[in-house]
Amino acid sequence: MITAHSSRPSGLRTTLLILAASAACVGVAVFAVTRGTRTADIEPGGPFLAGLADAQASIDRIELARGSDTLVLARDGNAWTLASRDGYPARFEEVKALISGLASLKTDQRMTAKKERHDELALAWPDAAGRAAKVRVLAGEKPVIEMVLGEERANPRSQYVRRADEEQCWRVLGSVMADLDARRWVEAELLSLPEGEVEGVAMNGLEIKGVAGADGKKAYAASGPAAPLAASDFEWTEPRKAAALRSLPGWLARLELEDVRKAKGGAVDAAISPGFDMVRGTLKVNAVRDGDGVWISFEAAPKAGAPNAEEINAKRKYPGDPFVPGWAEFAKKHAGWEYKLPAWKLTSLEEALKTPAAEGDPNQPMRVPSARD
16 A cells, blocks of 8 residues: 555656656747747738837838849938938838838748748848848837848739848738839939920030921021030031931920939030020030949029919929929029939930931941930
């Protein structure tokens, strides 16, 4: 009896020890899985970046990187700027959309945690091919988010992502585009003048004047012989005048930037620096060649006693619709900045220079057609 009674606690202790050891093993296994992935913090259907929505008010810097390119947005008081473009004003709506897009990502499915397979999801970093994008969101010096964005999927709309300091990859519902094109983040439209606003154009010695036609629309003609101010071997022949008449009077009808920077100055290329006489103001475009690109700056002034443009501007409903700026405000807004011309606008500006001196002249370079041809 005594022997039997004393053996029962011993068996119970053995059982408890076995259960405890099993629980410890399970705990170690769970820790091993979650230590680098924070799986416990990520639930299917829940926010992938929990807490980001509450941190929005303190965010003051966003860094985007893709391949060897970087773009930095920074808060300056109540405004946002493109810090990687010398502090040019950024569009708050685009910054807000990026942060909201990140906050709205929902966890959907766990993917691979093998580093050698990251490239399959465009999540390898660093990534010289530029497939992956890295996003850092900071509040002061403290990173709020540091993650890699990979491939997107259309049905359902989803994206592969991972935290930058983890190997674990995820598919999330929703997607975020890390666009490093400066035009995405600033007001890319510089001007969109209505038809008939330009009275005349002068460039490289050529004078173009507009006169009212029978239908009320302006018609343009080159006035008199032109002595070029630049390119001494250049002559304003009739084919070249015709090219200038095609491209210059409407050149301000749609003027956008490709990139922006603080003005560096440099030698102005008079051969492609037009001056515009308009109903309500004057505008001089100063073009500077830099590598393969051309950057422009502006000198603008209003005309005294010019008619009001309210009637024209009241018709504007969407970006790109014609409007007439206040030329004093325009000059102030763009002072100290240079804008890189998109390829098609540069082509139309250079059209006359690249036109043969005479029709069918085999010794002259062929004209490069503009995007509007």
